[in-house]
Amino acid sequence: MKPLAVTGLGVVSPLGVGREAFFESLGDADAARERAFGGEPTVLDPEKIPNARAAEAWGFEASDYLGPKGLRNFDRLTKLMIVAAKHALEDAGIKRDGEFVASSSARVGICSSTAYGSLDAITELNLVAELEDPRYINPARFPNTVINAAAGYVSIWENLRAPNVTVVDGNCGALDAVLTCDTHLAHRRGDVFLVGGGEGLSEPLYVAFRKLGIVAEGAETCGVHLGEGAAYLVAERRDEAAARGAVVRGLIAGYGTAFEPPLSPAALVHASADSVRRAVRAALDDAGVGPRDVDAVCSAAGGLDLVDREESTGLAAALGPDVAVAAPKLVYGETFGASGALGMATALAWLAGKPVAPLISGEPPERVRTVVVTTVGFYGNVSAVVLRSADEGSP
């Protein structure tokens, strides 16, 4: 792909709201982990789900950022996404005080990932339908049950009339959204795209993963450390970003994806080192860089041994054994469809010269100019994206 300019970033995560709050938290893994996992989750009812451990976006109130009006029918995922999108558009200098100051409503779109959508919205309606009467379900809430509704609300709230695409590919969707964004920019279906995704913590999500027996119940326990959040990068064609004098925080330079089935047709859930190797190599080829150009990896390692081992093997096969590999999910949690978005946000912090921790292999790099971000799904699906410093390559 032709490198895309990243001109803005908006993040809502357990580490706070906004680019700065996120960047500044990543260097001290212990402090950040304590902040992310240090409380009793408020979105999980302790009577129904005792001793829950999860990283929620603590104290997040959408009205603090969006004002009090018009939020009544938004679910948590929608709010997380809108606030992240609003921050990203302002950070990029596309909007100020809610108005477009660069580009226009017709030319700004969104490519957004979520793995599970608004499960809490579905539960809310099912509770009414199952315990009372399906005739009583709230029609104003019903649209939230549709997977792409949250991104639809982002477009409505921010008045984005270029294409609005939701991508689902489990944990890999937010990196796949990069391909969607690149495709639509190349075809000039828009000039500016929000690219990323969101996932909201909810009771049904927690119950499902605990039931599967893979939720980490302590900081050092094997398993998925559940989190939530939303992040959007603002991506534009590089010449147009330069022409409008935008600050370029990095380049999206390459994308790759791969799928490997399990050896046995009886298996469903599995991870594949070969998928990781192929996706990373494809992303490097797409970016026109070699394995030696890669300074650091923002990995998908999240505490599930079965998956993390395969990823490590695949990364070593693609990039050699010495590259610095960070596992930021051990800090802010597994956010599924949003994880690639938070991974890219972490990579941007690295490119901005901020320290990123914890590293699970390699030494802290002196200078970070090229970062590979990986996402690993639960079914053999893997995607990878290459992010580079703003001044790499010819514009």
Add this chain to the structure above:
Amino acid sequence: MARVFVTGMGVVSPVGIGRQAFWDALVAGRSGAGEVTLFDTSGMDRHLACEVKGFRPRDFLTAAEARHAGRCSAMTLAAAREAVTHAGLGDGQIAGERTAIVIGTTMGEANLLGELESAWIHEGSEAVPLAKIARYGTTLLPIHVARAFGTRGMVQTLPAACAAGNYAIGFAADQIRAGRADVALTGAAEILEKLEFAGFVRLGAVTPDRVQPFDKDRRGLLLGEGAAIVVLESEEHLVRRGGAPLCEIGGYGLACDAHHITRPHPEGEGSAHAMRQAIESSGIRPEDVDFINAHGTGTYANDPIEARVINEVFGGRRVPVTSSKSVLGHCMGAASAVEAIACIQTILTGLYPPTMNLEHQDPECDVDVVTTAREGKADVVLNNALAFGGYDAVLALARPGVLPDEVGMP
């Protein structure tokens, strides 16, 4: 820049399983509507829908596949098998990294989620059936297909409400044109589910009897379900293997109304943009379009706006228009994929299938509605999808050799 051709198609629909049964019913106007049998509607105010009848996963899936696949995935895989066979692609011919799987949907395995939630609500988390959790993910729709055909490249689900089929087919074609894949299995799938049904009834969108697109007495839609998959191939791949094209994928247009989560933009701004973009990016002019498969839901909101937009885009030229939803119901995420199969059949046969139940055409819907199957020119056909959330997606399909070289160019 690679041209992209459709070389095979498969469909599981409320009016028949398999492309011939589907097309025969569509041309005859045999409705798929009936009393809902998949769940209890006795507590609701509406009872009709267009269910897929007699679909047995094991007729199409291996035992291992059937064990993992929910109803939505099973229909997807059944349609994919028909499409691949139709394309004349043998075992292993599309295996490997150069085949992309891109599937649209609205809610994926919604009934599995409903069963999980029901168990949880009534009996607590202990009662939640473990096996169904792993089978739920919407991610799985393309993954079951990839596993079945040994593909090792892109696996993606595009949930774009009722425009999902066009989203998926258009995006998959983009990837072939960009050289990221040689072949794609793409389309969409949706199943009828209780909460979805209850929600649409609560929105007042469901008719108590029949779907009457463009009629002044129209009372709403009927929910449908199904799956439709097409095989897309690059021209180079097709020539290399000596295959035959059914039709060519033209350009497509996407826009977002950014207006309201369920209602269309009152002026149809996004729809008009998407239709124009589909025409322009195909390298043709509005006068080259021969037929439109309308979104035509039969709801108060959609039909007059869509009709107005059609008249605006075609400058008053009377382009024949059909709403297959009068026969199929509204198959939601699958709708524009199932209707793409109808469009391809129109190109292959030169036959416009009828819009049923039009008795008193609404003057606000002043378009040339095809009410009995009609022969006509079918070189270029538009497939409209105008969805929830203001998602507008319009796909152009054409007889091979009709479109100019610059089709689908960035």
